[in-house]
Amino acid sequence: MLTAFTATMRDRAAAVSGRLRHLPAAPRSPLTLLEYLLLALLAVQVARLLWAVVTPVGPYGAWTGRQAVIADAGARQALFSRFDPFFRAPDSGASSSPVVTSLALTVFGIRVNEGSGQGSAIIATPDGVQNSYAVGDEIMPGVILKSVAFDHVLIDRGGAQESVFLDQSVAAPVASPDGSAPSASPVPSAVSSAQAAQGITAAAVKSDIGFAPRLENGKVTGLVLSPKGPAFQTAGFARGDIVTQINGRPIGSAADLQALQTQIAPGARISLMVERGATTVPIALTLQGS
Structure with missing residues (x-):
C-alpha cells in the first residue's frame, strides 16, 4: 500500500511541474533594472574611494605645499639699503621742515x-x-x-x-614783589608760558591754582582758573583764563576736572588749551617732583 501511495504522489508532482513549465515567464519591471544600475554605480564609487584611501600620493607626482620665496643675499641687501624699516628718514626730495x-x-x-x-x-x-x-x-x-x-x-x-x-616777542608778566597786580601787557606767548612752567611742582599747582567748572546751557564747557598763590602766574596763567582742552581732549563734563586733578603728579607733562578773552593760548605744564 505504501508503494502505491508513493507512486501516486510522484505522478501528481510530475503533473504540477509540467503545468508550471508551460506558464509564461513574468516580465522584469523597469524599476528593478534601475535599482540594479544604481547599485552598480554605488559599488564603483565605493571602490574608487577605497582606492584613493589606500593608494599613496607618489604615483600622481610629488605634492608639496606652497613654499616661501626667499630672495638671495644680494637682493635682500639691495632692498634694505633703500629704506630703514625702524627709523624712516624723510624723502630726500622734500625739505625736512617747511x-x-x-x-x-x-x-x-x-x-x-x-x-x-x-x-x-x-x-x-x-x-x-x-x-x-x-x-x-x-x-x-x-x-x-x-x-x-x-x-x-x-x-x-x-x-x-x-x-x-606764534608771536614770541613779548615775555610772560612777572609778579611784583609787593603783591600788586602786574602792569597791563600784551598776551604772553605760548612758548614763554611753557618755559616758565617747567619749574613748577605738582603740590604748587594744586595749592596755588583754583579750578571751577564753567556751565553753558547746563553743560560743562571748561574750567575757570583762579589764582591762589604765586604758581598761578609762574605757570603762565592770567586771571579769567578758562581751560577748554586737556591733552587735546575737549572738556565736556565735571569728570574732566577730576581727571585733571589725577594727572597733576610729579614728573607729569600736561598740555592745556586756554581761552583768554577772544584768543586761545596753549600752555604746557612740566611738573617737577615736590
Whole structure:
C-alpha cells in the first residue's frame, strides 16, 4: 500500500511541474533594472574611494605645499639699503621742515584738535586785522591754512608749504614783589608760558591754582582758573583764563576736572588749551617732583 501511495504522489508532482513549465515567464519591471544600475554605480564609487584611501600620493607626482620665496643675499641687501624699516628718514626730495614764510602774518593763538586732526588759529593779516581761521580756510588770496601744531601753523602758498610761528616777542608778566597786580601787557606767548612752567611742582599747582567748572546751557564747557598763590602766574596763567582742552581732549563734563586733578603728579607733562578773552593760548605744564 505504501508503494502505491508513493507512486501516486510522484505522478501528481510530475503533473504540477509540467503545468508550471508551460506558464509564461513574468516580465522584469523597469524599476528593478534601475535599482540594479544604481547599485552598480554605488559599488564603483565605493571602490574608487577605497582606492584613493589606500593608494599613496607618489604615483600622481610629488605634492608639496606652497613654499616661501626667499630672495638671495644680494637682493635682500639691495632692498634694505633703500629704506630703514625702524627709523624712516624723510624723502630726500622734500625739505625736512617747511621754511618760515616771508609774508607779514602773525599768529596770536592756536587751537589743536588731536582727536580729529583739525584745528584753528587766530592770525593777523598784513593789514593788522585778526581773524580765526580753521584748517582749510583761505587766509588771503593764494594762502590757505594747511595744518596747525603746538607752536606754529603751516600754510599752503601756491603749492609750497611755509610755517608761521606764534608771536614770541613779548615775555610772560612777572609778579611784583609787593603783591600788586602786574602792569597791563600784551598776551604772553605760548612758548614763554611753557618755559616758565617747567619749574613748577605738582603740590604748587594744586595749592596755588583754583579750578571751577564753567556751565553753558547746563553743560560743562571748561574750567575757570583762579589764582591762589604765586604758581598761578609762574605757570603762565592770567586771571579769567578758562581751560577748554586737556591733552587735546575737549572738556565736556565735571569728570574732566577730576581727571585733571589725577594727572597733576610729579614728573607729569600736561598740555592745556586756554581761552583768554577772544584768543586761545596753549600752555604746557612740566611738573617737577615736590
